Amino acid sequence: GAMVNIAEKMTIKGEATIDSGEISNVTLKVGGKAISEVTAVPFSYDYTFEANQAEGALKIELTVKGDQGTMATSEVNITLTKPEPTPEPGEGEMVDSRDNHVYKTVEIGEQTWMAENLAYLPAAAATCEGEPLYFVYDYDGEDVNAAKNTETYKTYGVLYNWYAAMNKENEEGKDADAVPSGVQGICPSGWHLPSKAEWKILENFVAEQLPPVEGDVWEDDFGDKHSDPNCKNVWSALAGLEGWSASGNSDMNPDLANGPRNTYGLTIIPSGQCYQTGSFGWSESGADFWTTEMQSQGAGNITFSNNSYGITYSKYGITPKRGFPIRCIKD
Numbered sequence: 001g002a003m004v005n006i007a008e009k010m011t012i013k014g015e016a017t018i019d020s021g022e023i024s025n026v027t028l029k030v031g032g033k034a035i036s037e038v039t040a041v042p043f044s045y046d047y048t049f050e051a052n053q054a055e056g057a058l059k060i061e062l063t064v065k066g067d068q069g070t071m072a073t074s075e076v077n078i079t080l081t082k083p084e085p086t087p088e089p090g091e092g093e094m095v096d097s098r099d100n101h102v103y104k105t106v107e108i109g110e111q112t113w114m115a116e117n118l119a120y121l122p123a124a125a126a127t128c129e130g131e132p133l134y135f136v137y138d139y140d141g142e143d144v145n146a147a148k149n150t151e152t153y154k155t156y157g158v159l160y161n162w163y164a165a166m167n168k169e170n171e172e173g174k175d176a177d178a179v180p181s182g183v184q185g186i187c188p189s190g191w192h193l194p195s196k197a198e199w200k201i202l203e204n205f206v207a208e209q210l211p212p213v214e215g216d217v218w219e220d221d222f223g224d225k226h227s228d229p230n231c232k233n234v235w236s237a238l239a240g241l242e243g244w245s246a247s248g249n250s251d252m253n254p255d256l257a258n259g260p261r262n263t264y265g266l267t268i269i270p271s272g273q274c275y276q277t278g279s280f281g282w283s284e285s286g287a288d289f290w291t292t293e294m295q296s297q298g299a300g301n302i303t304f305s306n307n308s309y310g311i312t313y314s315k316y317g318i319t320p321k322r323g324f325p326i327r328c329i330k331d
Contacts, residue, residue, distance in 0.1 A: 002078045004058075008051045015042035016064040016072070024045050025065040031058050055080050064265045066327045094330075096120060096188040105330070106265040109205035111198070112330035117157030120186060121147060132164030132186075133321040137272040137280055156271040160186060161241055161282045162299035162320030165193060165290040166199035173294025179331065187328035194329045199284050199302050203311045206264060207232040213255040215309055233309045236260055241269035247309030249307035257308055266327075293317075 004010050012030070016023060028038040030047060038045050041064065060076040087102060089095045094114070102201040104115040107195050125133040137152040137159060147153055163171055167185045174183050174195070181195035189285060215231030231253065239260030247256035272282045292301040295317030301324060303312040 004078050004080055006053050006055070007081055007083045010047045010049070010270065011044060012047055012060060013042070013044045014038075014062045014074075016062075018066050018070065021066045021070070022067040023064055024067040027063045029061040029063075049080070055082055068213070078180050085165070092119065102220070105262060108202060108264050108266065111202060113266060114328045115190070115265055117236055117271055117325040118160075118187065118328055119153065119155070119157035120188070121158050131161060131219060131320070131325070132167065132171050133161045134164050135159040135274045137274075137282075152272075157325055159272065159274050159323030160290070160326055161323050162273075162290055165324070165326055166292065173299070174292040176291065176293035179294045180318070180329070185292075186326065190310065190331050191328040192331055193290065193326065196293060196300055196302065197314070198329055199311060206234050206237050210234070213217050213257070215253045217252050224272040231309050232310065235304055235306060235309055237263040238248060238266045238268050239304060239306070242271040243269040243284060244306050248285065253309055256309070271325045275321075276321040277321050289327055290324050
């Protein structure tokens with residue numbers, strides 16, 4: 001009853017035991033055609049579909065004969081499907097050929113970023129235990145199709161623990177200063193997971209383009225106000241227009257009171273997280289993303305917060321079992 005994509009390889013596994021005597025002959029048939037490479041059990045065989053393979057029902061048969069005349073046949077019936085044709089991306093778009101998901105993209109300086117969180121979901125996890133794991137905010141099941149039908153998936157994409165983000169179990173981390181990071185991770189072909197240094201390049205470029213604003217406001221013991229008149233509100237320029245609460249730190253950084261502007265179209269928005277306990281958490285004042293290095297107390301990450309003009313870079317890291325969103329950057 002399984003649904004199998006014709007465009008992908010199909011792995012067929014078989015085994016058999018006999019009560020008396022020995023197994024003398026093994027025949028594997030796919031769609032009535034014998035597979036000459038399979039002559040013994042147990043076996044694991046990667047079957048590649050022919051270019052003219054039709055959709056629909058397909059029977060797989062394994063027949064095993066014993067040297068004393070015994071014989072047994074096992075059948076598996078599957079349904080073959082063809083993948084949807086990959087859509088042509090429009091201007092400022094890219095298509096992930098793994099699932100045909102279309103993403104908006106944006107060029108900022110010499111970098112090209114996804115303007116949406118990555119939404120590739122090879123499996124859905126109901127707990128934050130293990131590695132690698134993939135989550136959809138507020139979805140506690142393991143049905144990928146059901147997870148993709150939720151509004152949180154459609155709006156915020158997928159939350160990945162760090163091992164899923166790096167696409168490697170027991171990953172030990174890469175160079176935080178590498179440009180490019182050299183880590184494709186879970187990103188599609190031609191794109192990669194940004195290093196801390198690549199996030200800093202983004203922040204520095206945007207800061208150089210912005211007008212100065214007042215920040216770091218404080219009063220001394222005599223009631224005199226002091227501030228830095230040359231701050232740059234990078235958060236506002238990169239934050240999406242929806243989903244953010246009012247800043248709780250506009251007294252120190254007054255321009256935060258004007259809210260997000262999304263000047264460059266990167267559209268960073270709060271997207272929640274999955275804690276290592278298995279529960280989900282949400283904040284309307286911040287958004288966290290994984291970076292590629294392992295630090296002294298866990299995996300590296302960066303934070304956009306409406307309480308700060310700039311990006312915050314982790315110094316010690318956080319448990320890699322947490323689920324954070326991902327933004328991919330073009331190779």
